Amino acid sequence: MKQDKYTEKLTYSVRSMEQLTAAAWSMVIECPDVAAKAQPGQFVNLLPDGNFTLRRPISICGIDREQGTLRIVFEVRGKGTAALSQLRAGDTVNMLAPLGHGFTLPAKETRAILIGGGIGTPPMLPLAQYFGANAVVISGFRNQDAVILQADFAAAGAKTILCTDDGSAGRFGLVTLPLEEEIAAQKPGLICACGPLPMLRATAAIAKAEEIPCQVSLEERMGCGIGACLVCACRTVDPDGTEQYRHVCKNGPVFNAEEVQW
Amino acid sequence: MADLSVNICGIPFKNPIIPASGVFGYGREYEQYYELSRLGGIATKGTTGTKRTGNLPPRVAETPMGMLNSVGLQNPGIDAFIANELPHLLACDTVILANIAGSTAEECAEVAAKLDKTDVHMIELNISCPNVRQGGAAFGTSCTAASQVVAAVRKATSKPLVVKLSPNVTSITEIAKAVAAEGADAVSLINTLLGMRIDLRTRRPILHNNMGGFSGPAIFPVAVRMVWQVANAVDVPVIGMGGVMSGEDAAELMMAGASAVQVGTAIVQDPYAPLRIIDELNDWLDSNHIASAAELTGSVKPW
Numbered sequence: 001m002k003q004d005k006y007t008e009k010l011t012y013s014v015r016s017m018e019q020l021t022a023a024a025w026s027m028v029i030e031c032p033d034v035a036a037k038a039q040p041g042q043f044v045n046l047l048p049d050g051n052f053t054l055r056r057p058i059s060i061c062g063i064d065r066e067q068g069t070l071r072i073v074f075e076v077r078g079k080g081t082a083a084l085s086q087l088r089a090g091d092t093v094n095m096l097a098p099l100g101h102g103f104t105l106p107a108k109e110t111r112a113i114l115i116g117g118g119i120g121t122p123p124m125l126p127l128a129q130y131f132g133a134n135a136v137v138i139s140g141f142r143n144q145d146a147v148i149l150q151a152d153f154a155a156a157g158a159k160t161i162l163c164t165d166d167g168s169a170g171r172f173g174l175v176t177l178p179l180e181e182e183i184a185a186q187k188p189g190l191i192c193a194c195g196p197l198p199m200l201r202a203t204a205a206i207a208k209a210e211e212i213p214c215q216v217s218l219e220e221r222m223g224c225g226i227g228a229c230l231v232c233a234c235r236t237v238d239p240d241g242t243e244q245y246r247h248v249c250k251n252g253p254v255f256n257a258e259e260v261q262w
Numbered sequence: 263m264a265d266l267s268v269n270i271c272g273i274p275f276k277n278p279i280i281p282a283s284g285v286f287g288y289g290r291e292y293e294q295y296y297e298l299s300r301l302g303g304i305a306t307k308g309t310t311g312t313k314r315t316g317n318l319p320p321r322v323a324e325t326p327m328g329m330l331n332s333v334g335l336q337n338p339g340i341d342a343f344i345a346n347e348l349p350h351l352l353a354c355d356t357v358i359l360a361n362i363a364g365s366t367a368e369e370c371a372e373v374a375a376k377l378d379k380t381d382v383h384m385i386e387l388n389i390s391c392p393n394v395r396q397g398g399a400a401f402g403t404s405c406t407a408a409s410q411v412v413a414a415v416r417k418a419t420s421k422p423l424v425v426k427l428s429p430n431v432t433s434i435t436e437i438a439k440a441v442a443a444e445g446a447d448a449v450s451l452i453n454t455l456l457g458m459r460i461d462l463r464t465r466r467p468i469l470h471n472n473m474g475g476f477s478g479p480a481i482f483p484v485a486v487r488m489v490w491q492v493a494n495a496v497d498v499p500v501i502g503m504g505g506v507m508s509g510e511d512a513a514e515l516m517m518a519g520a521s522a523v524q525v526g527t528a529i530v531q532d533p534y535a536p537l538r539i540i541d542e543l544n545d546w547l548d549s550n551h552i553a554s555a556a557e558l559t560g561s562v563k564p565w
């Protein structure tokens with residue numbers, strides 16, 4: 001990596017790297033300036049070493065202000081995340097962060113249901129830590145081998161409900177079933193969700209029907225990550241019904257579910 | 263410290279490095295990283311007669327050493343640009359090139375006429391945006407259409423007029439000569455090449471628009487070649503761009519004939535890219551004992 005005074009500003013050191021599953025990695029990055037500002041729901045934009053033109057957006061999974069570190073958890077999907085998975089403690093990483101608009105948090109005492117699907121579960125962890133015992137975390141994975149972060153959610157004091165598509169761990173089936181049960185047991189003040197689009201759509205529909213505020217974290221392919229290049233468009237609707245494009249990197253990644261044109 | 267200043271159409275630039283249209287918005291996002299006054303100039307996001315919402319996502323794909331985009335000229339329209347963005351930009355102490363486009367020559371002329379009444383320093387007319395089906399592509403790819411739109415815009419403004427050329431043509435020199443003949447004060451090039459990528463698994467193009475504009479280091483040699491050809495074909499100054507990632511790339515494009523250099527994709531990757539490129543250009547000039555950046559322009563010694 002070229003080291004000039006500008007690249008240095010975005011260069012951080014990897015504190016630790018841990019493999020969670022065959023595909024998923026957990027990375028802790030030393031970045032006191034970023035950790036001091038970071039909010040749950042924001043993301044980091046990492047430029048892998050090698051012939052990459054674009055950065056890779058990854059949600060923030062842990063904010064430790066005392067240690068001055070951030071934690072991210074990501075799955076190897078293509079060449080960029082494969083390159084990032086090669087990093088080890090002591091290596092440096094080029095990172096632009098914290099970026100985006102995170103979750104808007106009500107009082108800690110609010111009963112919150114947090115829904116994570118697959119690699120959408122990491123951004124739920126800072127929320128679970130915030131709401132503690134008032135949080136119910138419902139996570140869904142393909143199968144047992146893909147399950148991540150359940151011990152972290154439990155350590156935060158949250159109630160955890162695990163679902164898998166094939167029943168190889170936890171409950172068999174979709175996260176929406178336990179969501180409806182939890183709502184019936186005691187209506188929450190907030191639902192937050194991150195994961196595949198069909199899961200977000202179904203969650204948003206339930207929240208709307210039950211009139212529960214719902215915030216979702218969206219994904220879109222990105223360029224600059226700061227709101228200038230306009231490539232990360234997502235369709236939204238204003239309260240007056242006008243449709244427009246907003247930008248996942250700046251207006252999001254977290255949106256109120258009613259704003260999103262599902 | 264070399265003299266980095268350059269002069270294009272009588273407008274003085276502190277240095278020859280200018281963020282390219284479309285990657286820098288109206289500058290606001292970058293102000294959190296540095297003062298915009300350090301830049302040679304700013305080419306603003308392409309603005310049309312009325313608001314455009316742009317294309318459906320996905321709008322971006324990575325390619326080997328480059329990227330494709332299909333933003334589709336999303337912008338708030340010229341009136342909103344002049345009311346909400348231009349005053350702030352003009353207070354930034356750098357040269358502002360208002361990039362404009364339209365689906366008809368009349369629309370382009372109308373936008374230029376509105377800018378003519380402002381204090382904007384230069385107008386950059388995009389006759390090459392390949393993204394909007396009815397838009398720029400048609401003008402930039404034929405000499406007749408290019409001449410017509412430049413003639414219409416020329417009548418509408420006395421501001422320095424830079425015409426931004428499309429590389430998606432058989433002979434870029436013919437188009438350059440045609441627009442210079444209609445009164446363009448300068449030309450800028452290259453806009454993006456037309457490209458496409460397909461997701462093998464879904465058999466869908468990655469871009470929702472199917473095709474998009476190809477930019478980044480992969481297109482640099484095409485940019486050097488076209489800047490060289492155009493600089494040799496017309497008498498007006500050339501602003502070069504296309505894949506510039508470093509100060510040495512900027513020096514190379516200037517040797518090929520560019521009086522100044524725009525930087526696009528490098529900024530998408532790294533917000534500090536223009537500042538780094540300015541420093542690198544200065545260091546390169548110093549270490550080669552060249553007193554001024556302007557000396558580089560057209561200094562290539564072709565075989």
Ligand SMILES: Cc1cc2nc3c(=O)[nH]c(=O)nc-3n(C[C@H](O)[C@H](O)[C@H](O)COP(=O)(O)OP(=O)(O)OC[C@H]3O[C@@H](n4cnc5c(N)ncnc54)[C@H](O)[C@@H]3O)c2cc1C
Nearest residue numbers: 054056057058059074075077078079080081219220221253
């Ligand atoms: C706001 C946000 C938060 C995210 N958080 C996480 C996270 O916490 N953990 C995690 O594992 N993944 C997360 N992702 C997805 C992650 O960005 C992609 O998996 C990653 O960019 C793939 O890169 P690649 O080089 O491995 O794949 P490739 O397919 O080779 O990438 C090619 C290009 O497409 C882009 N791309 C491919 N898939 C996606 C995608 N799903 N979303 C956005 N861009 C994509 C890449 O960034 C790159 O520009 C997040 C995405 C967004 C937008």
Ligand SMILES: Cc1cc2nc3c(=O)[nH]c(=O)nc-3n(C[C@H](O)[C@H](O)[C@H](O)COP(=O)(O)O)c2cc1C
Nearest residue numbers: 282283284308331388452453477478504505526527
């Ligand atoms: C995301 C993106 C948006 C762009 N939007 C515009 C635009 O609105 N008007 C325009 O004239 N050129 C636009 N361009 C083209 C650039 O200004 C530039 O000509 C091209 O990208 C080549 O330079 P580069 O390789 O340094 O990026 C855009 C390019 C990108 C990457």
Ligand code: FES
Nearest residue numbers: 223224225230249
């Ligand atoms: S990624 Fe550039 S605007 Fe969102």
